[in-house]
Amino acid sequence: MPVGVTLLLVLAVLIYFGLLQRILDRMRLSDKMALAFIGAMAVGTFLPNIPLGSGLSINIGGGLIPIGLAVYLIATADEREEKIRAIVASLLTGLAVYAGGRLLPSEPETMMVDPLIVFSIFAGLIAYIFGRSRRGAFVAGVMGILISDIIYAVGLAGQPAGTAIGGAGVFDAAIISGVIGVALCELVGETREKLQGGTEKADKEGDER
Numbered sequence: 001m002p003v004g005v006t007l008l009l010v011l012a013v014l015i016y017f018g019l020l021q022r023i024l025d026r027m028r029l030s031d032k033m034a035l036a037f038i039g040a041m042a043v044g045t046f047l048p049n050i051p052l053g054s055g056l057s058i059n060i061g062g063g064l065i066p067i068g069l070a071v072y073l074i075a076t077a078d079e080r081e082e083k084i085r086a087i088v089a090s091l092l093t094g095l096a097v098y099a100g101g102r103l104l105p106s107e108p109e110t111m112m113v114d115p116l117i118v119f120s121i122f123a124g125l126i127a128y129i130f131g132r133s134r135r136g137a138f139v140a141g142v143m144g145i146l147i148s149d150i151i152y153a154v155g156l157a158g159q160p161a162g163t164a165i166g167g168a169g170v171f172d173a174a175i176i177s178g179v180i181g182v183a184l185c186e187l188v189g190e191t192r193e194k195l196q197g198g199t200e201k202a203d204k205e206g207d208e209r
Helices: 003-016 021-026 031-044 060-075 080-102 115-131 134-155 169-208
Strands: 050-053 056-058 163-165
Touching (some): 003 031, 003 169, 021 031, 031 060, 056 060, 060 080, 060 134, 060 163, 060 169, 080 115, 080 134, 115 134, 115 169, 134 163, 134 169
Parallel strands (some): 056 163
Antiparallel strands (some): 050 056
16 A cells, blocks of 8 residues: 555544644644545545646646645635745745755665655655744645656656656655644644743742742
């Protein structure tokens, strides 16, 4: 089973048991809506690609639905600044991943670490830095990988073999990078809240003394 689909199943279980409710609330996603997107992406990866012409096609579960989810998250953001930040972060992440891919060895299979993992972690970190919020980091993580793939695919347009946007490893990398971006936001956010809470408590005790 593909890594991306496996990760989606794990996320579905966590959502079902309410363990990700806090994160979903901050992203303005209900558990039912999140499960619907997860199910659609998992099933969509096994459906035929949609042809776009010039040898290009797009995978339903790995390209079309994730893009739709990203658009929804951007559209439902409360502040205009957050919408712009998510879009800019996605573009920056996509360009960074594409540039990083150009620096890889001509035979990536000779690398000690799977390029999929490298791209996923790289994109997740950049998405966290520029996204700054759980929503922005997830959108940038997913869209960054897809934007990089789109740039690469357009460069191969017209080739006899053809290429699919969001297919195979790209789908896995997009899901992993999105999860990494959100996880970093959650970890840093939780740590900051605890530190601030501890500082406020210490200040209060000092005032009482």
